[in-house]
Amino acid sequence: MSVEAHQLIAIPQPDQPKPSIPVAVRKTLSSPWATGFVILLTVLWTIPTFGLLTTSLRPSEDANNSGWWTIFTNPSFTMNNYSEVLTGGDTIPGGILPYFFNSFAIAIPAALFPLALATMAAYALAWIPFKGATTIFFVVFALQVVPLQMALLPLLQMFNLGWSIGPITVVPDLDLSGTYIPLWVAHTMFALPLAVFLIHNFIAQLPRDLMEAARVDGAGHFTIFWRIVLPLSVPAIASFAIFQFLWVWNDLLVALTFAGGTPDVAPITAYLASIKGTYGAQLDLITAGAFIAIIVPLIVFFALQRFFVRGLLAGSVKG
Amino acid sequence: MGDEILNGLPKLGTAAAGIAVFFGVLMLVFFVLGKVRGRFSGPVAGIAFLGPAILLLVAGLVVPAIQTIGKSTQNAAGTKFIGWENYAWVFGTDTNRQILTNTFMWLIIAPLFSTLFGLTLALLLDRMRRESIPKSLIFMPMAISFVGASIIWDLVYAYRDPAKPQVGLLSQVAIWLGIENPPNWLLLQPWNNFLLMVIMIWIQTGFAMVVLSAAIKAIPGDVVEAATLDGATGWRLFSRVTIPMIRGTLIVVITTIMIATLKIFDIVRVMTNGNFGTQIVANEMYAQSFVQFDYGRGSALAVVLFVAVIPLVIYNVRQLRKEQAIR
Incomplete structure (x- = not known):
């Protein structure tokens, strides 16, 4: 649900020069105290993550018996925690790697599917004139209000048992448990309201002349969508794709509900939550596992910061 | 370590297959329906573009939300109506x-x-x-x-x-x-x-x-x-x-x-x-x-x-x- 934030940052648009605040004002307002305070907060905000990274690089003996800050006086590092967590060892049989792959296998399709369907729906709502388009758009928009929790139980039963109204079977029992399909479908369903809304905002603003010119040339809706709308919508689509990929990667609720805990399909978040309960006291291993899980979003964050901020703000309260 | 990575590849293969099937079906539908000309071309395109999203929204959010409201008035197993209990x-x-x-x-x-x-x-x-x-x-x-x-x-x-x-x-x-x-x-x-x-x-x-x-x-x-x-x-x-x-x-x-x-x-x-x-x-x-x-x-x-x-x-x-x- 996050219409709100999105509208604040609005649709992707070219960078505008900062409004220049007079130098005099800038001067009166800045002070060493302000700078010091910002630095203090920045350090405070960074220390916990730094502690995690440091602990994950310390030998088991050290990590579990002394604070990570002692590395400054007694430095010793190892990559053993990572090799044990990744591929398994005496403590964590099987390792985290299968779940790491699951996360990719869940998140990439679960980002692409809603994106495709939402872009199509957004085009229909914006450029195919029909009665009730406004109403449908409003209903889709309003569906963002529904918390995930409202849909979990019935949806799970639908996947496990099928769904019928009286004697009529609407959705047959497809026996999908143990596959990625329930996760892909659930994430796609939950992503659609926000995706349709955001992409519609973008597509609706494409120049009307362009569409009309194409129609005069004899292009149908399928051609216009494929040749004109899709290429022009790349910025909006990319922002949402990154946001949705990270949302799915970081999700725990949908994962726990629809994947169970097996190495076959469960993503890394579900595995971490479970080993946190079992091996939480093994700080060397749990920190290495956590760092493997957060490294992917962090890489995305630092590599694609512009898109990332835009996309993340757009969907900050989804679900 | 090499083995474990190799073991992971089929999973990515499954994902790739899922993506291929999904977009394959979409392309096929687009190709077939794109041939429709004349006065039906508008409505056909509308249904093809909007239909899948609406279907998933109804099945995934609207119906489940209503069912959840219903379940909230039933007992633990969902077999009996118990009102506000x-x-x-x-x-x-x-x-x-x-x-x-x-x-x-x-x-x-x-x-x-x-x-x-x-x-x-x-x-x-x-x-x-x-x-x-x-x-x-x-x-x-x-x-x-x-x-x-x-x-x-x-x-x-x-x-x-x-x-x-x-x-x-x-x-x-x-x-x-x-x-x-x-x-x-x-x-x-x-x-x-x-x-x-x-x-x-x-x-x-x-x-x-x-x-x-x-x-x-x-x-x-x-x-x-x-x-x-x-x-x-x-x-x-x-x-x-x-x-x-x-x-x-x-x-x-x-x-x-x-x-x-x-x-x-x-x-x-x-x-x-x-x-x-x-x-x-x-x-x-x-x-x-x-x-x-x-x-x-x-x-x-x-x-x-x-x-x-x-x-x-x-x-x-x-x-x-x-x-x-x-x-």
């Missing part, structure tokens, strides 16, 4: 009253402090030359999952016998400050609730900072200039000009974080699993539904969340409309 349970038992109180505290404290820190940072950073490094670092937690964040903070709150070397930063700081017996923080009721909220504040401050910073930068330069010429400086400029100018955005930020706070369950689940007096509605909903298998109570809790979110969303959207009308 589940709701009486939600609001009537002592345990649940604590859950509701905790959730309410989360709802007030996490958004308030996130916004306060975010606003302070946005204001101070606006006047600094090198704002991008602090901004990135403070926004970074937003990229991390709640599970990852919980493990990060679990390390901060970790407990060890005070006689031994500490591994938890909070205990160590307490000892440095002269507190000889730092407690096991996560068991310390009711303060452990606030320690969990700190995680949410740590994550959401970056969000508040970035949005508010954009709003502050959007204040027209001449407004600030006029105020300065009139002699407004420092605190007065801030309270009389800046804050009123971004009031709408402030409200949107607070309500947005409130909506998110109401629905998250990961932090509590991973840190304490709701034990030691830290349970909240979203995690209790999960526990009732998928641990106790009491679908009636789980559904009633989901409906409570839903009803609690609605006024926030309405207020939020209204505020936004007003904002846009002014601009």
